[in-house]
Amino acid sequence: MMSYPLEVSALGDRELVMTRTFDAPPRLVFDSWTKPELLQQWLGVRGGWTMPVCEIDLRIGGEYRIEWTKEGARMGLTGTYHEIERPHHLVSSEVFDEAWYPGEALVTLTLDELGARTTATMTIRYESTEARDQVLVSPMESGVAESYEVLDRLLARVGVRTSAATG
Amino acid sequence: MVPQTASEDTLNKALSALADPTRRAIVQRLKAGPATVGELAEPFDMTLPAVSRHVKVLVHAGLVEKRRVAQWRPCALRPETFREVAGWVESFRETWEENFDRLDELLATLQTTHEPGDKGN
Numbered sequence: 001m002m003s004y005p006l007e008v009s010a011l012g013d014r015e016l017v018m019t020r021t022f023d024a025p026p027r028l029v030f031d032s033w034t035k036p037e038l039l040q041q042w043l044g045v046r047g048g049w050t051m052p053v054c055e056i057d058l059r060i061g062g063e064y065r066i067e068w069t070k071e072g073a074r075m076g077l078t079g080t081y082h083e084i085e086r087p088h089h090l091v092s093s094e095v096f097d098e099a100w101y102p103g104e105a106l107v108t109l110t111l112d113e114l115g116a117r118t119t120a121t122m123t124i125r126y127e128s129t130e131a132r133d134q135v136l137v138s139p140m141e142s143g144v145a146e147s148y149e150v151l152d153r154l155l156a157r158v159g160v161r162t163s164a165a166t167g
Numbered sequence: 168m169v170p171q172t173a174s175e176d177t178l179n180k181a182l183s184a185l186a187d188p189t190r191r192a193i194v195q196r197l198k199a200g201p202a203t204v205g206e207l208a209e210p211f212d213m214t215l216p217a218v219s220r221h222v223k224v225l226v227h228a229g230l231v232e233k234r235r236v237a238q239w240r241p242c243a244l245r246p247e248t249f250r251e252v253a254g255w256v257e258s259f260r261e262t263w264e265e266n267f268d269r270l271d272e273l274l275a276t277l278q279t280t281h282e283p284g285d286k287g288n
Contacts, residue, residue: 003271008260010182016259020267024274032273042269044262129179 013129018122026111026118030087033109034058044068049075060084064092079104087111103127177229181252184228189213190221194230194244201234201241 004021011017022029032038036054045051045068053067058081066077076097083091090109106125111118184190193207208218222242225231229248233240 003268006260006264006267008263018263020263022267022271022274024278028274028277029270032270032277038273038277041273043266045269046265 011123014126016124016126018124019119020122021114021117021119023117025116026087026113029111029118029120030090033090034086039066044075057081058084079107082106088113177248177251180228181230181248184224184230185252187221187224190225193218193221193225193242197231197242197244201243203239203241207242 007019009017034056036056040051040054049068049070051066051068053065056064060081062081064079068075077094079092079094081092083089088111092107093104094107095104108123110121196202196207204215204219204222208215211218222231229245231242232245234243
């Protein structure tokens with residue numbers, strides 16, 4: 001099975017953009033994002049975390065509720081669907097129960113068909129620059145050389161976009 | 168997916184400092200080792216004060232420090248800030264890479280065990 005690279009970049013000062021290709025038509029990718037029995041199999045279910053609660057009311061103005069658990073710990077996510085155009089476009093809000101960043105985020109998922117493949121572009125727009133940056137912060141244990149490489153990759157895209165956005 | 172602690176001030180400063188191509192080039196040069204402002208200025212068509220201003224922004228962002236070696240004040244990278252900024256994007260990326268690898272597996276399964284009624288909508 002082919003695994004495609006994930007591109008992560010910052011756009012402007014409030015958005016994050018992720019791009020990833022999948023070996024499946026948009027219809028299946030869209031369903032995997034919006035059908036509970038499918039979403040439960042991949043989103044955030046790692047290292048012992050499971051998703052016992054996944055309720056999705058896939059209508060404009062409809063809500064979704066996701067809960068993950070692990071050894072008594074619980075994490076929840078709630079949101080509302082704003083735009084639904086199966087299988088190419090989905091816009092929803094998201095708020096974590098114990099949000100570590102202020103405000104809610106607006107998530108736009110765009111699925112482009114490329115032959116038998118789908119390129120998914122996920123744009124997450126936060127309410128502030130601080131919120132976006134807080135999402136990404138974490139300590140890093142690896143070596144300095146490695147972090148420079150990571151930064152090189154980041155700057156190759158983010159730097160250019162950021163400077164374009166800030167003039 | 169997992170809450171993280173924040174140090175947004177460091178990030179904001181570092182990222183806006185690195186948004187400039189000249190400052191990124193200066194950082195690239197410093198990866199090879201410490202250098203004086205004069206040495207940093209060589210590859211650029213810029214005056215010393217202009218390069219000095221760029222260095223000052225990098226110092227303020229915590230990405231570069233000025234050392235003291237006899238009468239020299241060479242500039243050097245501060246690895247701890249780079250680690251922090253790199254960790255910023257990497258933890259997010261890792262989480263989503265893992266999510267999408269699982270989604271790959273799911274999609275492969277869905278395509279081999281297709282329910283007939285699911286086709287063509």
